[in-house]
Amino acid sequence: MSVSSLRAAALLLALAGSLLSPLSAPAQPANAKPPLDTRSGPTPKAAVAEEAAARARRVPGDHIAVVVNSEVVTAGEVAARTERARGELERRGERADLDALRKEAQDALVDERVLVTHAREAGAKIEEGELDRVVAGVAAQNRLTLPQLLDRLRQEGTDVKRFRENMRDQMLIERVRDAEVIRRIRVSDGEIDKLLEERRAEAAAKAPLNLAQILIPVPEGASTEQRESRRREAEGALKRVMGGEDFAAVARELSQDGNRSGGGEIGLRAADRLPDLFVSAVAGLNSGQIRPSLVESGVGFHVLKVLERQSGPDGSKVTETRARHILLRPSDKLPPQAAAQQLAEMKRAVEAGKAKFEELAAKFSADGSAAQGGDLGWAPPGQFVPEFEAAMGELAPLAISEPFQSQFGLHIVQVMERREVAVDPRQQREQLRGVLRERKFGDAYKEWVADLRAKAFIEMRDAPL
Structure with a gap:
C-alpha cells in the first residue's frame, strides 16, 4: 500500500470518526494514528469533521478571541474544545483544571490557524472532486447517504459550504505538513548501520x-x-x-x-x-x-x-501478512460493551457461514478500508499499532480474532494469507531509513509548527464588555 493511500486512509478515519457519533463525541488524541498509519508523528490537532462542523455553526453573541494572520479563533470555539477536553477527563475519572484546559484549547486552535494560512500561502490545492470523495466517505463511514449527511449538518445549524471549506483546510494542512516536515528530517548512514546492528542482535537473541x-x-x-x-x-x-x-x-x-x-x-x-x-x-x-x-x-x-x-533471521527475508478487519468506534450511542458484542456476533456469523467478512466490513466498519471489505493489503511487521500486531500475529490464516481494543476503537481481524518476501540489502536499508524518519517525525513536526508560529501575526483580543 502506497504512502499516499495510507495518508488518505488516516485522514478519512479522522474525518469519519468524529462527525456523527454523535457530533458531541470526544475527539481522538492529537497524536492518534489509525492502524494503517505507521508514522509516529502527530496528525492535525483536531477531530477534523467535528471541528469543521463546529466552526461552520453560527453562534449568536460569539466574539473573536485571537486573530491569526488572516484567520480568527472565536471564543465559542475555545469554549467548545475546552468542554470536550473536560468531558473526556471526567469520563476517565480525572480532575479537570479548566484554566489549563482553556489555554491548551486556545493554543491548539492558534496552531491550526497558523498551519492553514501557511498551507494556503504555500499554494497547495485540493480539487473539488477530491473533496467530494472525502465528504462522501464521511457519509459512508457514518452509514448515511450524502443527502442524509447534509441534512444532518443543517439540522445541527451547520453551514454546509463552510463545513466543506473547513475540511478542505485540514486536507491542505495534511498535504503541506507531509511535504515540509519530511524535508526537515535527515537520516545518516551511521544511524542506519546502528539500527541494522540492533535488529540483528535482537534477532539473534530470539x-x-x-x-x-x-x-x-x-x-x-x-x-x-x-x-x-x-x-x-x-x-x-x-x-x-x-x-x-x-x-x-x-x-x-x-x-x-x-x-x-x-x-x-x-x-x-x-x-x-x-x-x-x-x-x-x-x-x-x-x-x-x-x-x-x-x-x-x-x-x-x-x-x-x-x-x-538455530540462526536468527538475517533480514534477507520478511514475513508479510495480508489481513482485513472491522472497526467499531464506541460512542455515547454505542458503548464499548455493545460494540464488542456486535463484533463477537459478526465473528460467529462468518464462522458459521451465515455472512461474509468482507460484506460486514463494507457495511459496518468505521475505517477507510471498509470500501475494500476491510482489506488492509500486504503489510510487513511493524506496520500496525502494537495491539493490532499482537492480535494479528496469533492468528493462523483464515482465523478471526476475538474482539480487541486499540486507541481507535474495537476490532476483529482476519488473516487472509502470509508470504515470505526477499529483501535485498539496498531495500532493507531504505526500509530502516523510513523507520528512523518516522521516529524523528514528531520532533520535526513540533519544530516546524514552532517556526511557523514564530513568523505568524498573532493578536490576542480581550472579551467585549
Whole structure:
C-alpha cells in the first residue's frame, strides 16, 4: 500500500470518526494514528469533521478571541474544545483544571490557524472532486447517504459550504505538513548501520535454542553447609561431562528436574521463552558445547549444554501478512460493551457461514478500508499499532480474532494469507531509513509548527464588555 493511500486512509478515519457519533463525541488524541498509519508523528490537532462542523455553526453573541494572520479563533470555539477536553477527563475519572484546559484549547486552535494560512500561502490545492470523495466517505463511514449527511449538518445549524471549506483546510494542512516536515528530517548512514546492528542482535537473541541441563537443587532455607554440599555435587557433574562422559547419561543419573528422563533436554524454543539467566549464560556457545562453569539460580546449580542453536533471521527475508478487519468506534450511542458484542456476533456469523467478512466490513466498519471489505493489503511487521500486531500475529490464516481494543476503537481481524518476501540489502536499508524518519517525525513536526508560529501575526483580543 502506497504512502499516499495510507495518508488518505488516516485522514478519512479522522474525518469519519468524529462527525456523527454523535457530533458531541470526544475527539481522538492529537497524536492518534489509525492502524494503517505507521508514522509516529502527530496528525492535525483536531477531530477534523467535528471541528469543521463546529466552526461552520453560527453562534449568536460569539466574539473573536485571537486573530491569526488572516484567520480568527472565536471564543465559542475555545469554549467548545475546552468542554470536550473536560468531558473526556471526567469520563476517565480525572480532575479537570479548566484554566489549563482553556489555554491548551486556545493554543491548539492558534496552531491550526497558523498551519492553514501557511498551507494556503504555500499554494497547495485540493480539487473539488477530491473533496467530494472525502465528504462522501464521511457519509459512508457514518452509514448515511450524502443527502442524509447534509441534512444532518443543517439540522445541527451547520453551514454546509463552510463545513466543506473547513475540511478542505485540514486536507491542505495534511498535504503541506507531509511535504515540509519530511524535508526537515535527515537520516545518516551511521544511524542506519546502528539500527541494522540492533535488529540483528535482537534477532539473534530470539533465535531458537535447545538446551539440556543438569539441575542440583538447593532446598529453601538451606544452611551454608548444605549449599556448599550441593555446589560440590554440581561441580562433580560438570567435571564428568567436561571430561567426556555422555551429558544425557549424567543428567539421568544426577539431575533433579522434570527433564531428567529425557537426558535433561529442555526442548527447542525461542530464546525469549527461556530464562534470561540461561540465555546469557550460553551466549557465544555453539551447538554441542557445554558451559565450563556452573550457573547459580534461586533454585540451585545448573550445568548447561547447547544441543542446538538455530540462526536468527538475517533480514534477507520478511514475513508479510495480508489481513482485513472491522472497526467499531464506541460512542455515547454505542458503548464499548455493545460494540464488542456486535463484533463477537459478526465473528460467529462468518464462522458459521451465515455472512461474509468482507460484506460486514463494507457495511459496518468505521475505517477507510471498509470500501475494500476491510482489506488492509500486504503489510510487513511493524506496520500496525502494537495491539493490532499482537492480535494479528496469533492468528493462523483464515482465523478471526476475538474482539480487541486499540486507541481507535474495537476490532476483529482476519488473516487472509502470509508470504515470505526477499529483501535485498539496498531495500532493507531504505526500509530502516523510513523507520528512523518516522521516529524523528514528531520532533520535526513540533519544530516546524514552532517556526511557523514564530513568523505568524498573532493578536490576542480581550472579551467585549
